[in-house]
Structure formats: structure tokens, C-alpha cells
Amino acid sequence: MLLANRTAWIVGAGNGLGREIAKRFALEGARVAVADLNEPAAAATVALLQSPSSHHALRLDVSDANACRDAAEQVTSRLGGIDIFVNCAAVCLVDSMLEVTPERWDKVFAVNVRGAFFAMQAAARVMLPKKYGRIIHISSPASKLGFPNFASYAASKAAVDSMVRSAAVAWAPQGITVNALVPGRMTGGMIDELERDLQKVTGKTTEELKEDRTKGLPMGRRVEPAEVAAAAVWLASTEAAYVTAERFNFSGGMELA
Numbered sequence: 001m002l003l004a005n006r007t008a009w010i011v012g013a014g015n016g017l018g019r020e021i022a023k024r025f026a027l028e029g030a031r032v033a034v035a036d037l038n039e040p041a042a043a044a045t046v047a048l049l050q051s052p053s054s055h056h057a058l059r060l061d062v063s064d065a066n067a068c069r070d071a072a073e074q075v076t077s078r079l080g081g082i083d084i085f086v087n088c089a090a091v092c093l094v095d096s097m098l099e100v101t102p103e104r105w106d107k108v109f110a111v112n113v114r115g116a117f118f119a120m121q122a123a124a125r126v127m128l129p130k131k132y133g134r135i136i137h138i139s140s141p142a143s144k145l146g147f148p149n150f151a152s153y154a155a156s157k158a159a160v161d162s163m164v165r166s167a168a169v170a171w172a173p174q175g176i177t178v179n180a181l182v183p184g185r186m187t188g189g190m191i192d193e194l195e196r197d198l199q200k201v202t203g204k205t206t207e208e209l210k211e212d213r214t215k216g217l218p219m220g221r222r223v224e225p226a227e228v229a230a231a232a233v234w235l236a237s238t239e240a241a242y243v244t245a246e247r248f249n250f251s252g253g254m255e256l257a
Helices: 016-027 039-048 065-079 100-129 149-173 190-202 206-215 225-238
Strands: 009-010 031-036 054-060 084-087 133-138 176-183 247-250
Touching: 009 065, 016 031, 016 039, 016 084, 016 225, 016 247, 031 039, 039 054, 039 176, 054 065, 054 133, 054 190, 065 100, 065 133, 084 100, 084 225, 100 149, 100 176, 133 149, 133 225, 149 176, 176 225, 190 206, 225 247
Parallel strands: 009 031, 009 084, 031 054, 084 133, 133 176, 176 247
Antiparallel strands: none
């Protein structure tokens, strides 16, 4: 098993991609701490994992830097450390460019940027003394493409790409790798919520949106969470020890279309 005797802290794993990554990590032998703003959802994820008693669920508001530090301490206390950190927590608000308010902009950045950074920092503080760690952030094609109906989200993910590079260089001498996985249009999870919100802006039905946003992909289909989770396993393993500061696309050629 690729992750035997490792402890993973996954933020935003109450559903969607985070839940899928937690399931794959557990199958590969990791002890998994599932953190989510929705604690019952985190507990539901743990119940789905192989050997659920080996894992831990906790509530976490990543926009609170002190809570991130406390959560890292809790994970270390309950599961013996942190070897792997995965940030899947994200907010995507749909607004036309002229309707973005300071409050909605700040809400996105509080989770997607502030939360991503301080949760990563808290995990790194545990990893650094051991000179070993794997950090994985979930980014988005939006960080490189123009999406006027969710400009705040796109900007926040560009910030994530930047912090991945900075952290990778800062912690490479201590054996910690930092990378980003970039899912395109996935099935389920946050994409479903986003497309429901897009209906209000575009006037299209759910079916029309799904069809339009799928047929424009070069591969003609959406990516499955399991496909992205498989890559997360590899990045979290010792096999990826020399891979850092990278941005791995799972977008079916979306950024080239």
C-alpha cells in the first residue's frame, strides 16, 4: 500500500472530491483526519472509510487561522502526526462582474486563499521537524482562463497557484513537496451547485448548462472524482518525492480549448 503508516489531514472532505480522496487514502493504508465546516458530513465520510475507527472527523472553519492551528494539534494528538495535507475546501460564488460585492469577494478569499494558506502553514509546522511532508492543493482551470461569472473564484485560485510555488521553494530543503491538482469540470460536488447558480445568470436550464459545458471540452466528457483522487495518492506517496511546485491538470484539455 502506497500510504501505509502515513497520516493524512484532508480539509473540505465532507463530500465531493475531498471525500473521494479520503476513501482512496484509507484504501492505501493511511490514517485520515477528515475536516469540514459541516461536522456531520465529515463524520459521514469517516463512516465510509476502510477501518473507520482508525480515522478521525472534526469540524473546521478554515477562514479562522487559530482554528487551523488548533485542528492541526488535534489531528497530531489523535492520529500521531501529519504526513500529508490536502486542501479541498473552497467557495465559488457566481456573480456577473458588476454584481460582485466586497462582502462576497471577501467570503471567497477568506476560504480559498486565507484558509488555504493558514491550514497549510499549520500542517507544515508539524511536518518540518520530521523533514517529511506532502502538501496538495486543489486548484482550477479558472486560475488561467477567463470566467467572468465567477471572477472572485478565478482570482482566488490564481493565488493558490502562487502560494504552491512559494511554499514548494520554501520547504523543499526540509523534504516537503507542495503541488496542485487541477480538476476541470467534474461530476457532482461543487460543480452541481455552481451550475445551479449559473442558471440565474445565464437563463439556461440545468440540462442546457450541463450539455453546453460538457460538449465544449476536448475530451467530450467530465472528469470523475476518482480519477483525480488516484493522482492525489501518487503525489502523497514516496514515489513523488522529487515532484514539487507542479500544477497537474485533469481538465481533458480544457485549458487549450
